[in-house]
Amino acid sequence: MSKILVVEDEAAIRRVLIKILSEENDSYQLSEAEDGLKAMELLKKEDFDLVICDIKMPKMDGVEVLQASKKIKPEIPFVMISGHGDLETAVHTMRYGAFDYISKPPDLNRLLNTVRNALDRNALVSENKRLKKKVSKNYQMIGESKEISFIIEIIEKVAPTEARVMITGPNGTGKELVAHWIHEKSERSKKPMIEVNCAAIPSELIESELFGHIKGAFTSAVKDRAGKFEAANGGTLFLDEIGDMSLSAQAKVLRALQENKISRVGSDKDISVNVRVIAATNKDLKKEIAAGAFREDLYHRLAVILIDVPSLNQRRDDIPLLIEHFAKKIAEEQGSVPKVFTEKAVKLLQEYDWTGNVRELRNVVERLIILGGVEISEEEVKLFARK
Numbered sequence: 001m002s003k004i005l006v007v008e009d010e011a012a013i014r015r016v017l018i019k020i021l022s023e024e025n026d027s028y029q030l031s032e033a034e035d036g037l038k039a040m041e042l043l044k045k046e047d048f049d050l051v052i053c054d055i056k057m058p059k060m061d062g063v064e065v066l067q068a069s070k071k072i073k074p075e076i077p078f079v080m081i082s083g084h085g086d087l088e089t090a091v092h093t094m095r096y097g098a099f100d101y102i103s104k105p106p107d108l109n110r111l112l113n114t115v116r117n118a119l120d121r122n123a124l125v126s127e128n129k130r131l132k133k134k135v136s137k138n139y140q141m142i143g144e145s146k147e148i149s150f151i152i153e154i155i156e157k158v159a160p161t162e163a164r165v166m167i168t169g170p171n172g173t174g175k176e177l178v179a180h181w182i183h184e185k186s187e188r189s190k191k192p193m194i195e196v197n198c199a200a201i202p203s204e205l206i207e208s209e210l211f212g213h214i215k216g217a218f219t220s221a222v223k224d225r226a227g228k229f230e231a232a233n234g235g236t237l238f239l240d241e242i243g244d245m246s247l248s249a250q251a252k253v254l255r256a257l258q259e260n261k262i263s264r265v266g267s268d269k270d271i272s273v274n275v276r277v278i279a280a281t282n283k284d285l286k287k288e289i290a291a292g293a294f295r296e297d298l299y300h301r302l303a304v305i306l307i308d309v310p311s312l313n314q315r316r317d318d319i320p321l322l323i324e325h326f327a328k329k330i331a332e333e334q335g336s337v338p339k340v341f342t343e344k345a346v347k348l349l350q351e352y353d354w355t356g357n358v359r360e361l362r363n364v365v366e367r368l369i370i371l372g373g374v375e376i377s378e379e380e381v382k383l384f385a386r387k
């Protein structure tokens with residue numbers, strides 16, 4: 001259902017507009033106002049998905065309505081209606097944020113197309129906002145321990161720069177979360193962050209995955225395909241588990257970092273890319289270098305800034321906050337009220353050996369929420385928390 005407000009002082013034209021729109025789509029919910037002041041009253045009280053607004057009106061003209069509405073509800077698209085002699089003003093309204101304008105008498109097809117486009121665009125904007133909110137909530141980094149505060153401080157400093165970052169730490173400590181945060185707080189956040197789990201891709205496919213390939217480069221290459229470096233152009237490429245990358249792929253990544261150029265597998269044509277690389281690993285790369293399994297020059301290129309995420313056992317102070325955070329998130333996902341963990345239950349969980357893993361803590365909280373009562377007690381933790 002789309003709510004549309006028609007603002008037009010000429011009753012005959014208003015009636016025609018309402019008739020055209022209601023016949024076009026019976027899910028349009030139509031309201032009307034015969035002057036600008038009435039329109040503003042309605043705009044303050046109700047939410048609309050679109051306003052169709054005449055320019056020349058007594059009391060308050062269409063341009064004033066547009067400007068006043070942009071101040072209180074900037075997201076509502078406006079389609080202006082221009083009569084003879086105010087076409088120039090109509091063109092000008094685009095600068096004040098009007099979506100489009102149509103001329104009087106309104107042409108049926110043009111009107112309906114413009115309305116559909118404006119509504120589609122509005123739906124897209126709302127969806128983007130919703131997704132954006134969801135993303136930033138999902139990647140919230142919880143913790144007030146000095147270890148996490150330090151990491152948050154580094155993220156704040158390094159995110160707006162172009163510096164490459166290497167994130168190390170045991171499994172499930174939040175390395176991916178750190179990478180997402182850096183991307184989201186950077187200028188590049190308008191462009192994608194592309195993730196590649198280097199450990200999950202067979203070594204013979206990693207080069208094609210990262211750099212793409214041309215048709216015929218190998219048996220299964222039936223058509224040209226862009227790789228992740230190209231997909232991340234303008235944004236961030238997150239190379240997770242980089243310690244598992246083959247040496248030949250490492251050599252190519254090094255070249256991409258040095259020259260900002262890549263070439264697809266099977267092609268000798270260079271393609272320029274502008275990508276910020278963030279890498280993560282749970283391996284000790286110094287050891288990997290000593291064993292000849294990781295290129296030292298690549299390490300230095302990648303680890304301009306090093307962020308080491310400590311294991312959960314080293315920041316037990318954060319556990320109560322994390323339990324509360326996960327309980328709330330799980331309740332949101334299930335559409336239920338968050339369960340409360342008793343103080344003793346929290347204390348017990350705080351003392352457990354988490355082998356460094358926040359993911360493990362989240363799973364345990366989820367299990368306790370499913371199996372436990374309204375209030376999770378110490379006994380329930382003893383019963384259900386162990387692996």
Ligand SMILES: Nc1ncnc2c1ncn2[C@@H]1O[C@H](COP(=O)(O)OP(=O)(O)OP(=O)(O)O)[C@@H](O)[C@H]1O
Nearest residue numbers: 140141142143170171172173174175176177358359
């Ligand atoms: N400080 C934190 N606040 C909130 N959630 C966290 C925090 N740290 C980790 N998590 C959550 O724990 C889970 C594991 O985190 P993440 O995937 O970032 O870890 P990782 O170190 O990249 O793991 P792996 O090494 O297995 O790839 C995710 O669901 C993440 O949202």
